Amino acid sequence: MKERTITDSKGESRTLLGPELAIGDRAPEFSVLAGDLSPRTLAHYAGKKKLISVVPSLDTGVCDLQTKRFNTEAAALGPDVAILTISVDLPFAQSRWCASAGVEAVEVLSDHRDTDFGLTYGVLIKELRLLNRAIFVLDRENVIRYKEILPDLGNHPDYDAALAAVRNL
Numbered sequence: 001m002k003e004r005t006i007t008d009s010k011g012e013s014r015t016l017l018g019p020e021l022a023i024g025d026r027a028p029e030f031s032v033l034a035g036d037l038s039p040r041t042l043a044h045y046a047g048k049k050k051l052i053s054v055v056p057s058l059d060t061g062v063c064d065l066q067t068k069r070f071n072t073e074a075a076a077l078g079p080d081v082a083i084l085t086i087s088v089d090l091p092f093a094q095s096r097w098c099a100s101a102g103v104e105a106v107e108v109l110s111d112h113r114d115t116d117f118g119l120t121y122g123v124l125i126k127e128l129r130l131l132n133r134a135i136f137v138l139d140r141e142n143v144i145r146y147k148e149i150l151p152d153l154g155n156h157p158d159y160d161a162a163l164a165a166v167r168n169l
Contacts, residue, residue, distance in 0.1 A: 008152045018122035027142040030117040032109040035095035045082040053085045054134040058097045074105030137165040
C-alpha cells in the first residue's frame with residue numbers, strides 16, 4: 001500500500017493511503033454505497049462529466065457547507081454533470097443528513113464498508129479512517145481534469161476553480 005505524508009498549515013502531518021493521482025490520469029474504478037445500500041461505481045455515471053466532492057464527515061461545518069454549495073450549483077451545471085459527495089459516514093446517517101439539509105441534486109455516497117474509494121483515489125487518512133477533503137473533476141471518458149487535495153481539513157476547497165473545470169469540459 002502506497003503511503004504519503006501531507007502536512008497542514010500548523011505543521012501537523014497525516015498519512016494518506018493509496019496512489020497520488022494526477023491530472024491527465026485515467027480515473028480508477030471504485031465501489032461505494034448509496035443510501036439504500038446498493039453499490040455505486042464509476043461505471044454508473046458513464047457518459048457524464050463528474051464532480052467528486054470528498055469530505056471527512058457530513059456532520060462537520062465545512063463538509064456541510066461544501067455539500068450544500070455543490071447542491072446549489074447543480075442546477076446550473078445541467079443533467080450531463082453528476083455531482084457526487086463521498087464520505088465514510090454510514091449510508092443511513094448520510095440519508096438522514098440529506099433529508100434535513102434539503103440536499104437532493106448531489107448524490108451522497110458512503111465509503112464506509114471497505115474504504116475502496118479512499119484507497120483507490122489516495123485520500124484515506126490512515127490515522128483517522130476518514131477521507132481527506134478533496135475535489136476531483138472527471139471528463140466523460142473518466143480522465144481527471146482537475147483535482148484539489150486540501151492539506152487543512154478545516155479549509156474550504158476552491159469552489160470557483162472546481163466549477164470552472166466542470167463547465168470547461
